[in-house]
Ligand SMILES: O=P(O)(O)O[C@@H]1[C@@H](OP(=O)(O)O)[C@H](OP(=O)(O)O)[C@H](O)[C@H](OP(=O)(O)O)[C@H]1OP(=O)(O)O
Ligand SMILES: Nc1ncnc2c1ncn2[C@@H]1O[C@H](COP(=O)(O)OP(=O)(O)OP(=O)(O)O)[C@@H](O)[C@H]1O
């Protein structure tokens with residue numbers, strides 16, 4: 001369907017949220033086609049001409065990497081060929097959303113008014129795409145990495161990575177950098193555990209410290225959690241949360257614990273995170289292994305080998321450098337796919353249905369504690385491909401997170417075993 005958007009249409013698009021790379025707007029105009037859709041527009045870092053996640057076209061090395069995924073290589077160039085460049089519309093959007101954006105996001109990047117294209121996607125915070133027609137409660141969860149790495153390429157000095165989650169270690173660095181005001185007790189291993197009780201425990205922790213990992217929408221509007229992917233959502237919470245949660249309770253008939261139970265039960269019985277975890281686990285070698293394959297692909301001397309004076313390690317790494325090209329490409333491809341799976345978000349929308357009426361074709365769930373039935377829809381968002389050129393950043397950030405964590409005093413014990421929380425088990429392991 002051909003449709004041209006001009007500056008006058010910008011008023012119909014309302015700021016919904018944003019991440020590091022995109023601003024997302026929901027439609028509140030009168031076009032039936034656009035109702036229930038969101039527009040996802042790329043951002044450009046302040047002072048740069050490239051979008052946050054690199055160029056829309058693949059670099060030469062990326063073509064080598066993804067070359068056998070024909071659709072990907074083709075679609076990237078098709079986007080460019082079909083570009084419908086609507087600068088005025090995007091300029092107006094840029095102006096309109098300015099006041100709602102978090103200051104730290106404004107400082108980092110702005111809507112790219114020179115963008116070639118934007119994504120028009122279904123609004124997954126709505127059940128059927130029609131706001132205000134029926135009650136719909138949705139949650140957005142950014143689960144992050146749900147397993148502990150066990151790669152043989154993790155150096156002894158970084159062995160802590162095998163027993164403390166990346167999420168927890170990163171929390172200490174974020175706290176130090178002022179990005180968060182307190183360390184979250186959310187443990188991704190609980191969420192991915194497949195155990196009902198542990199999933200519920202993860203949900204309770206996400207609710208207590210939502211950061212950019214948890215949001216609740218009521219009929220498509222954010223009622224809980226940080227707008228704009230805010231690390232700390234204290235502003236939204238202190239202001240509006242109480243009434244919003246009261247609204248939620250009133251309209252859904254669910255008390256908060258029952259609501260968290262509904263989400264936990266859905267995650268548990270749908271198995272929706274199982275496949276995500278399997279995809280995350282494509283990262284078999286960890287960045288400490290994959291980085292070597294990366295340097296071969298870009299035909300540059302390996303900086304990690306260059307800076308390592310340990311003959312034993314160098315010997316181990318040489319096994320990676322001497323792999324056939326196809327194997328090295330696969331290592332990096334799998335690493336990047338896993339990175340996407342570690343960074344995407346899950347949106348689950350719910351609508352109440354009369355008990356027993358499950359003939360609609362949607363998945364349904366019965367919540368015993370409240371004797372209510374719900375239909376649900378689970379969708380993943382932000383499945384963007386990660387740019388190849390981020391590999392060095394991944395390596396450096398990994399080292400930084402681990403080094404900082406080792407200097408920190410984490411009173412939390414081993415996050416993968418909540419029964420040992422509060423003890424010094426982790427430290428004992430570390431000092432061994
Ligand atoms: O590296 P991480 O784990 O901090 O993840 C980044 C996210 O940080 P957070 O989830 O807060 O820790 C980060 O999120 P925030 O900006 O912190 O909300 C982005 O999602 C970033 O991806 P991209 O650069 O937009 O493609 C993410 O970068 P990738 O690592 O997924 O490329
Ligand atoms: N299809 C959708 N339906 C409803 N809301 C959406 C949709 N896509 C994105 N959003 C909202 O917009 C926010 C930002 O979108 P998204 O995560 O795609 O941005 P991003 O910049 O790519 O994120 P990241 O920081 O993880 O790279 C999401 O957190 C979510 O609240």
Ligand SMILES: [Zn+2]
Pocket residue numbers: 291292295302303304305306317321
């Ligand atoms: Zn190397």
